[in-house]
Amino acid sequence: MTQASPPIDLSSCEREAIRTPGSIQPHGCVLALSPQGIVVQVSDNIEHWLGLSPAAALGRPLHEVIDAGAAARLAPELPAASERPSFASTVRLADRVFDVLVHRYDELLMLEFEAVQRAGAADFRHLYPLVGNFLLQLNDTDTVETMSARAADEIRAITGFNRVLVYRFDAEGHGHVLAESNDGHLPSYLGQRFPASDIPPQARELYAANRIRLIQDANYTPSRLLPPDNPLTGAPNDLSFAALRSVSPVHLQYMRNMGTLASMSVSLMVKGQLWGLISCHNAAPCHITFDKRTACEQLGQILALRVESREVRDELQFRLDVRRIMVSALGGLTQGANFIENMGNVFPELLHFARAGGAAIIVDDRIVSYGDTPDEAQLRELIAWLQSNSHEDLYHTDRLGAEFPPAAAYRQSASGLLAMPISRIHKHYLLWFRPEFVYTIDWAGNPHLKEAPAGAPTQLSPRSSFDSWRETVHGTSAPWHPGEIELAVEFRTALLGIALERAEQMAELAEELGRANKELEAFSYSVSHDLRAPLRHIVGFSDLLLESGGSGSPEKQQRFLTNIKESARLAGKLVDDLLSFSQMGRASLRPVQVDMNELVQSCIDRLALDIGGRRVEWHVADLPPIVADPTFIQLALYNLLSNAVKFTSRKDPAVIRIDGRREAAMTVFTVADNGIGFNMDYVHKLFGVFQRLHRMEDFQGTGIGLANVRRIVERHGGTVTAAAVQGQGATFTFSIPNSLPTVC
Structure with missing residues (x-):
């Protein structure tokens, strides 16, 4: 069955109703039952597979549509059906053998009959040794790339596909190929990237909901559902979890352009988010039976769990290392009375803390810099822009030139910026700068090109070239790690505490001594009852993390970090408000x-x-x-x-x-x-x-x-x-x- 390739309008691709295509892939057929067990919807190819016309099947109970014995074997499995397809039985109908999958969704009980070549029932006994063998191959020192490569090899061995890729999505949604298993029949994409536009948002949402999807033959002609809408709800039939769900014509053309006629994808969910995909390709049509798909899905889930464990462990170690540097820097800031001199003395620790190339302190009109930074005039211009455009506790970017165009002139030293205001009223800032990091990306095809097929100049088609295309990226720095951002907030809280201490020392010399003493009494009460508690939590949970040394369970360590973060946020709010209150009585009015x-x-x-x-x-x-x-x-x-x-x-x-x-x-x-x-x-x-x-x-x-x-x-x-x-x-x-x- 060969499908024609009509012109495709990619402008509507992101709005395509991929959950309700109204059709299925034709390597099987569908019977949809009402709660009373009556066939109320069928695919138009049931006569080909079951020997019964759609009109003859609609309105009849299941045992009158298929063999009574087969219906009896299926009956015990139907009441327990959930929204995800499960294996019901292997049955023989009209001299053909079918794996029957069942799921309940959109008020219908969906029975999917997938034609298989074997004579006997599906055998899931090989699942345990497969999973066990894969687990034995993994160890705690493996990198994400190593684990991904082993998963790709296992899945290619199970499925027989020509090529299996494992790729993760970056912050912008581009897919980076981390691992590949390839028998040489298809080109290698190892290390290359696929642009985010290849997978529109609604497709990503479906990947997150339904973790596995098979396309047996990209040249198939869809089999329509009869009636076209859900007969119980009157709405288009939602096939989100149907194994035979028909896929987007855009994606089918994309596959043909890539030179693959069969594909299978397994979603990798990490921390509840779509982290990446295991993408399998074959040059010729290829059907993978449900038991083998189940094995692949299980391997994908194991890989996702091990990736999450590895990332959590690496994240905890990174945060512990940065925290040690922060504590060392704070120790140096409390040695003398001059705040700016103290900051200057710990500049090396400050650079190490933020993995920066330069840093600067701005206190009113005084600027002290260290390392590779913009010049004084450029710093003053940058501070003026920050005061007008940033009102958060921290501002950070790895593309400063894109957000503040004058910064393009000094991108070599300051393509990245982490800016920390130390006062809400005065012009006091601590700035970290990261230099430009020029890097190249190897794309699987030029992601910036849109191609128009011959004879349809106003229509767009999926890109047809997947040849390696190299892009050089300028004007960006190494990205700021989320752990660095969160610990910088804690660092700001500590700095404000030091500044508040200095402000209170000066308040003791103020003329309004009685009022100042009263406020200091209130401040002491707050330290005892409001501020001490979150700081004690921070110290306590930090000690627990340091004692565990990364050997505790990721869940417990994640809970420790969450408690530290919330305590630091509360302490920071208290200190911010105290500092603001203290400054309010001393700053001059400018009416x-x-x-x-x-x-x-x-x-x-x-x-x-x-x-x-x-x-x-x-x-x-x-x-x-x-x-x-x-x-x-x-x-x-x-x-x-x-x-x-x-x-x-x-x-x-x-x-x-x-x-x-x-x-x-x-x-x-x-x-x-x-x-x-x-x-x-x-x-x-x-x-x-x-x-x-x-x-x-x-x-x-x-x-x-x-x-x-x-x-x-x-x-x-x-x-x-x-x-x-x-x-x-x-x-x-x-x-x-x-x-x-x-x-x-």
Whole structure:
């Protein structure tokens, strides 16, 4: 059976309904049963295989459609059918032998009759020795490439395919061939890459759901389902888990272009994600029976588990090594009183920590650099861009020139950047730079070409060339490892702790000694009760990891790392807020005309990530302008709006109103919400440092945000008040004088 090759429109490839093709591959046939056991849907080739026309089969019970004895052998297996195909029995019908697969999906019981050449039943007894032999070949020191090569050899031995590839997907979705077993009939693709566009998103989703797929002959003519839609639901019949499911014409053309007429793929799932594929190819049509497919699927699952174990072990060792360097660097930072000098003394450790070629410290207008970095003017330009475009705890990229075009001029030293702000208010940064890493990629065909078949200039077809095509990549650095990013966040928390300690030492010399002492008492309480706990968790779980030395179970070590990460995040939040509160009383005000409408909108934009998919209705009045320090007023507004978002998390929709009015001496603003509110008996505690009116288990927070709001408003000469009804919402009101008092 040879299929014609009509023009294919690749522009709709990513929208193709591959789960509901309405047809099957013709090397078998399908009978779909209703819950009552009546045949309600068939493939149009059942007469060829079973000797009965579709019209004669529809509406009849199974035992009247196939041999009564065969129906009796199948009957015990049908009630236990699940959504994944399982082997029911081997039966002989119309002088042919069939493996019968059964699965229940989309309200139908699907029976798939696959024609086989053997006379007897499928024999699954060889599964155990195959799996056992494969496991014996693997050991804990094997690399992912070594394990993949052994799996490819085993699967080629089972299936007889000409070529078996094992490839993994990179961060951009391109497939990198790690291992290959080849009998020489087909070209080798070892070490080459297949572009992400070869597998559209909906195909990747199906690979993740259904772990194995066989195409016996790329030249097949599909057998249609009759009726075409699911007779029970009226919707197109979902064949996601059908072994005979027909595949995309685009993919069939792709196979023919590659010179393969039969293929099989086994999905490799690692940590719940599609990590890669075992892809099998044959130059001639080839059918692999269900028992052999099951053996291949089992080997694929074992390989995925061993890959996951290896990657987890390597990840843990990497994080332990980086943590040791971080601890060493932090030890050097506590030796003297001058923060910048201390940082300069540990520059070698800092470079080693981030595997960087250069680093720089920016404190206000002072810049200290070490190693291979951009010059001072370029650093100042980069910092200005970071202040305008990055508001996260860390910024990192391995393509700085693509995100900040002026950086292309110094890509040799700084194609990669890890930027750590040390202050939310001042221009304090620690920067790491990675040099350009020029590398080549060997593609299986030019991934940038789109080919038009003759006679159809507006149509696109799958690429026909798979000849090796080499691409040289410029302007990128070695990528930042997720472990480096997470440990850099911990490092930032520690730096902020050191900076906070310096700030508290200076606060002791301030004129307002009484108020400073009161805040230090609150700080001591926080260290005892809020900050000490997460830091103790970090130390404790780090000790456990160091003691295990990578020999413990990956699950336990993963749990330790998760606990460390969450504790570090909480400690970092506490220290950030404490530092911000401390700086608020010392930094000079720089009042200018402030457009409050723009300020509110910028805060709402920043809150978009916290809101996610929640429904939040913002009602913002036309707000009058004021004369104030825009940085401080924005921080106060952000704290009020962030609280409103947090305490309306149980409302759908959340409603937040921002209003403003100008009075004789003051301009008054209100922020009201329909959230959980609070008990007015405790309103006097609301603006104190580390005061919470709700349990931290219910609403996360440090109890510093509203203290910051009060300090900012009072430094402007204004006042702030709050009112609420429990369960109905809260209203915060603050006023700013129309004429600011003398401030510093």
